[in-house]
Amino acid sequence: MILALLAAAFAIPREQVLDNAARYASHVWRSSADNQYAECTDGDYASDYPPGEYVGLPYDWGGYVTLDEFDDQIADGYGAGSHSWHGILSCTTGVDCSGFVSMVWETDHYSTSTFDSGPTHGISWSAAKRADAFNDAGSHVVLFTHETDAGWPVFYEAAGGAEKVRLNASSGWSYVDGYEPIRFDDIEDGPVSGTAGAPRDITAFPFSDFRWTAGAASDAIDRYACAPETDESGPEVLYRFEAASSGTLQVVVSDDVGVDVDVHVLTAANGDACIARNDTSLSVEVRPGTVWIAVDTWVGGQEFPGAYVLSASFDGALGDLEDLDPVDTGGDDDPTDTDARDDTGTDADADTTPLDRVREGRRVPAEGEPSGCASVVPPGLGAVGALMAIIGVLGRRRR
Amino acid sequence: MPLWMVSIALATEPIVIGESDPDAPSLQRTEVVLSWSEVGLRPAAPESPAIGPDHFAVGPRGVSAVYDSLHKRVVVLGGASFPVAASDGLAFTAAGVLLVLDDRSRTLRAYGTNGALLDSSAYPGVVPPGGWLRVEGAVVASVDVFGNGHPLATVSANGALTAPTAPGLVPAARRVTRSGSALVVDGRTVALVEGRGGARLLGDWLVVEAMDDGAVTRSAIPLDGGETVSLPVRGRLYAPAQDIAVGPEGDLAWIDPRADGLHLVRVAP
Numbered sequence: 001m002i003l004a005l006l007a008a009a010f011a012i013p014r015e016q017v018l019d020n021a022a023r024y025a026s027h028v029w030r031s032s033a034d035n036q037y038a039e040c041t042d043g044d045y046a047s048d049y050p051p052g053e054y055v056g057l058p059y060d061w062g063g064y065v066t067l068d069e070f071d072d073q074i075a076d077g078y079g080a081g082s083h084s085w086h087g088i089l090s091c092t093t094g095v096d097c098s099g100f101v102s103m104v105w106e107t108d109h110y111s112t113s114t115f116d117s118g119p120t121h122g123i124s125w126s127a128a129k130r131a132d133a134f135n136d137a138g139s140h141v142v143l144f145t146h147e148t149d150a151g152w153p154v155f156y157e158a159a160g161g162a163e164k165v166r167l168n169a170s171s172g173w174s175y176v177d178g179y180e181p182i183r184f185d186d187i188e189d190g191p192v193s194g195t196a197g198a199p200r201d202i203t204a205f206p207f208s209d210f211r212w213t214a215g216a217a218s219d220a221i222d223r224y225a226c227a228p229e230t231d232e233s234g235p236e237v238l239y240r241f242e243a244a245s246s247g248t249l250q251v252v253v254s255d256d257v258g259v260d261v262d263v264h265v266l267t268a269a270n271g272d273a274c275i276a277r278n279d280t281s282l283s284v285e286v287r288p289g290t291v292w293i294a295v296d297t298w299v300g301g302q303e304f305p306g307a308y309v310l311s312a313s314f315d316g317a318l319g320d321l322e323d324l325d326p327v328d329t330g331g332d333d334d335p336t337d338t339d340a341r342d343d344t345g346t347d348a349d350a351d352t353t354p355l356d357r358v359r360e361g362r363r364v365p366a367e368g369e370p371s372g373c374a375s376v377v378p379p380g381l382g383a384v385g386a387l388m389a390i391i392g393v394l395g396r397r398r399r
Numbered sequence: 400m401p402l403w404m405v406s407i408a409l410a411t412e413p414i415v416i417g418e419s420d421p422d423a424p425s426l427q428r429t430e431v432v433l434s435w436s437e438v439g440l441r442p443a444a445p446e447s448p449a450i451g452p453d454h455f456a457v458g459p460r461g462v463s464a465v466y467d468s469l470h471k472r473v474v475v476l477g478g479a480s481f482p483v484a485a486s487d488g489l490a491f492t493a494a495g496v497l498l499v500l501d502d503r504s505r506t507l508r509a510y511g512t513n514g515a516l517l518d519s520s521a522y523p524g525v526v527p528p529g530g531w532l533r534v535e536g537a538v539v540a541s542v543d544v545f546g547n548g549h550p551l552a553t554v555s556a557n558g559a560l561t562a563p564t565a566p567g568l569v570p571a572a573r574r575v576t577r578s579g580s581a582l583v584v585d586g587r588t589v590a591l592v593e594g595r596g597g598a599r600l601l602g603d604w605l606v607v608e609a610m611d612d613g614a615v616t617r618s619a620i621p622l623d624g625g626e627t628v629s630l631p632v633r634g635r636l637y638a639p640a641q642d643i644a645v646g647p648e649g650d651l652a653w654i655d656p657r658a659d660g661l662h663l664v665r666v667a668p
Contacts, residue, residue, distance in 0.1 A: 025528065048471075050484065054503045055528070061447060084447035098446065111446055125595045125610055140448045148544050150575040150582065151597020152608075154529070161450040161468045162640065163485065164503055167529035169544040170488075170641045173596060173608040174632040177615040206505075206524035250566040252525045254547040257576040280568040281525070309543055313524025 011188035012106050014131035018210075020104035021143055021156040024057050024095065024165045027067055028204060034077035040091035047092075048163040049080040055206075056164040060094025061086065064102060064109040070094065083160055097141050100158035100165055101133050104143060105184045112141045120182040131187060134179035142168070142176060146210060148307065149256045154210070192217045194237035196269035199292070201321050202241035207312045211237055213261050213297045214305035221294060224264050226274035232262060234297025234305050238269060240321065243288050247316020252281040253295055259306030266292035286316070426626050426666040431463075431476060434660040439469025440637065449637035452661055455654050456532075457646035458491025462512060463663055465489075465654065466499075473497065473510070476663065481514030487640075488532035490539070493647040496558040498539055500532045500551070507539060507551045509558035517558030522551040525566045531601075531641070538569065546571030546600055573622070575600050582607060589620055602645035606630070619643070619651055621668070628666055631655045 031049040038045040049058055057070060058081030065073065070093050074080065079092035086092070095103060098111045110118045115135050123132065128144055134155075135141040142157040145167070155168045155175070168175070194200050195218040200209065216235035224232060243249075253263040264277040265284050269292050276284035279298075293312065297305040443449040452474075455465040463476045466486040473489070474480040475497070488500035496517065497510045505524070509517040522541075526549040530541030533548060537555070540548030548569035552560040575584050575598050582590040582598045582605070589605055590598065596609035605620045617630040628651060633642060636656040643653045650667035 048485075052504060055505060056503055083450075084444040085441070096446065113446070125612070128595075136448070138445060139443060147597060148599070150577045150599060151592065151595070152544060152599045153597070154544055159640070160447055161453050161637075162487070163468075166487070166502065167527075168640060169529040170531050171633070171638070172599070172606070172617070173610055174615040174617050175638050175640075177632045206526075208527040250523065250525045252549065252566050252568055254527075254543050254545055254549070254568055256545045257574045280570070281566040283565055307545070309527050309545070311525045311527040311549070 011186045012184070013188055013190055013192075014129065015190075015192055017104050017106075017131035017143070017184075017187065018145060018156075020106070021100075021145070021165075022209065023067060024100060024104065024158075025156055025167050026055060026204065026206065026208065027057055027070070027165075028053065028055055029057075029071065029074055030054070031074070031080045032077075035074055035080040038079035038082070038086070038089050038091045039077075040089055041086065043086060045079060045082065045086050045089070045092075047080040054164075056166060057100075057158070058094035059083070059096060059158050059160050059163045059165070060092050060099075061096050061160070062088035062099070063093060063095040064099035065093055065095060066103065081163060095158050095165065096160070097158045100156075101141050101143055104156075105187070107184065107186070112139060113137050115141065115182055116180075119185045121185060123181045123183045125181055128181040128183075129189075132181060132183045134176040135182045136176075136179045140179075142179075144181075146307065149258060194218055194239070196220060196238055197324060199238040199240045199269070199324070202239055202293075202312065203318070203321070205312065205314045205318070207310075209239075209310045210307065211295070211310065212305070212307050213237060213259075213295060214307075216297075216305070221271045221296060224266075224271040224274040224277055224294075224296075226264060226277040230262070230277075231299040232264075232271075232296040233299045234303040236294050236296035239293040239295075239310070240269075241291055241314070242319035242321045243286050243291050243314070244317040244319035246285065246287050247314050248283060249286050249291065249312065249314045250281075250283045251293060251310065251312045254280070254309050254311075256307040258304065259308060260298040260300075260304035261295050261306075261308050262298055263310065264294040264296060266294060268292065286314075288316075288319075290321070426628065426668060429461075429665045431663045432660040433465070433474070433476070433663065438465060438467045438474055438661050440656070440661075441469050443637070451637045451639065451656055452654065453639050454486050454489045454641045455639075455644055455652075455663070456489035456491050456497065457644050457650065457652040457665060458495055458497070458512075459493055459647050460495075461665070462491065462495060463652065463665070464491070464497055464512075465661065465663070473499065473514075475512050475514075478512045479514040481510070483508070483510075487528075488530070488541075490532040490534050490644075491647060492534050492554055492556075492558075494556040496554060496556075498532060498534065498554065500530075500541065502528050507560060509554060509560055511558065518560040520552045520560035520562050523549075523563060523566060525549070526551060534647070535569075540569055542571075544599070546574055571600070573600055575605060584622060589622070590618075601643060601651075603649055604645060604651050606643060621651075625668055 036047045061084045073093035081094045082092040130146045142155040145154040147153045158165045219235040222233035266273040440451040452465040453468040485501045487502040499508045508519040533542045537553045539551045550563045580591045581588040590607045592609045598607045619628045652665040655662040
């Protein structure tokens with residue numbers, strides 16, 4: 001029981017892994033003349049990224065960096081990306097396939113050859129779930145994102161041929177023919193964000209998010225003032241961002257077969273604050289302040305929940321989001337959820353979330369957290385936890 | 400045997416994969432081989448899979464083009480090869496204009512088959528990444544995994560691109576769903592897949608993949624009747640991101656990397 005509690009306290013939710021991956025694939029950065037060369041090599045190096053603005057981190061063989069670390073290194077004139085034929089270079093930046101998967105799992109840097117002996121275990125093909133990976137030892141690894149209602153898979157990967165981290169929705173199962181499905185040892189199914197108390201925060205545009213209203217944590221809004229006759233009493237997912245200036249918000253929602261979700265723009269997390277809605281796309285002027293987007297399940301005799309992709313752009317300035325007081329929306333009350341997270345999806349006892357550390361800087365351990373692979377004592381577990389740590393039961397790093 | 404195909408014509412009678420409707424018209428098959436000196440292939444290295452041509456497209460009157468990701472160029476069969484910094488998808492218009500999707504700079508570019516850059520257009524921020532480039536009439540769209548199109552631009556016969564003025568979505572005209580083991584299109588069971596596996600629509604073809612203990616089989620079924628086509632599985636030499644295409648005339652084509660070169664196979668009714 002204690003072991004289960006300890007393991008759960010250290011686990012990373014699948015949703016957080018996928019959010020981490022999306023940030024790598026959608027990270028906007030600018031290459032300059034300083035990033036075209038690698039000063040630490042006399043070899044034949046030229047960056048794949050001529051000066052300009054790009055979306056998605058470059059592929060960098062041997063690379064394993066956080067987003068802030070990447071930004072700092074680009075600003076410092078590191079070469080943007082590299083390939084195996086350049087060798088592992090200390091003066092280039094980006095991630096390779098295994099560095100990317102290690103980083104989004106928030107673990108130490110493993111290669112495709114060492115995942116097996118590291119923090120993963122093999123699983124069957126039928127057992128593979130989102131945020132698991134398909135690994136070809138010695139060659140390549142991809143993160144399994146989800147599959148459509150028709151069973152077509154989508155992956156995130158850092159691909160050398162594509163020179164970047166990308167969402168791969170084209171390749172299908174044959175892309176991973178012969179790969180081994182693996183699962184990170186410290187992964188868990190919940191909790192799920194998207195409620196009024198724990199919305200999905202948008203911190204950069206363009207924004208894109210694959211998600212599901214089936215099983216969504218919020219089912220609190222049934223009607224919207226924009227279309228009061230329309231029954232939206234199915235489960236919804238709530239997003240928010242902070243508009244620092246007025247601007248045009250454009251939103252498109254695309255749903256899977258048998259799914260009917262609609263998109264709403266709100267000035268507060270309730271249906272009365274609706275300023276625009278549509279079943280697929282909309283464009284609306286928004287004022288400075290917190291802007292909410294609700295993707296809600298339409299009900300017409302029956303509910304039509306399921307998978308969708310939400311994409312959005314905003315041409316105004318973004319501000320910093322304020323922390324929310326946890327709001328009990330009734331969605332995150334799974335009695336089997338034994339981890340130490342509160343309704344906001346964060347560690348109740350930590351100042352920063354692991355995602356904050358991925359988002360905001362190098363994987364700097366939280367205060368008091370060891371920087372190596374040492375065992376640690378989870379806060380609040382006192383002597384029992386200390387004993388466990390001492391005898392090495394945990395044997396893994398707290399992220 | 401994890402996969403059985405059911406022909407459209409015989410929707411209630413399963414046919415084991417590899418068999419075809421004897422009354423279906425046979426397909427015309429053409430195959431061209433590009434040597435590895437014509438298109439780039441870098442062999443696998445430790446912790447790095449091989450890199451080769453990553454995308455391709457087929458156009459009108461038999462024209463084809465592949466993106467040589469190693470040399471960062473587009474190679475038009477029997478025509479020009481010209482530098483293109485990045486490609487996340489290729490497609491031809493019915494008029495023979497080649498479109499190149501670049502997700503990393505969110506730009507759509509139009510080329511003539513002689514390599515002339517005809518136009519370029521930044522595409523809207525509301526287009527999600529990872530789509531499949533498709534041209535229908537004058538509308539160029541990125542097709543998401545659900546089959547819905549996100550308009551990138553309209554294209555004229557001479558390759559001029561015009562970005563959309565408002566966000567929009569072009570819902571899929573046909574959709575595939577899986578119910579138990581049945582893959583269903585337009586209310587008809589088209590194929591049966593047991594265990595992990597699935598399908599997506601590509602023009603009027605249904606590409607079906609099934610898995611048996613990690614080994615994948617892949618086929619394409621013409622939705623309007625005809626012979627089921629067995630497709631090669633990626634990864635024997637390297638794994639292209641997008642190795643299947645449908646031309647403006649409905650013909651199916653794929654690239655198949657082999658030791659002697661890149662095989663471009665095209666089948667048409």
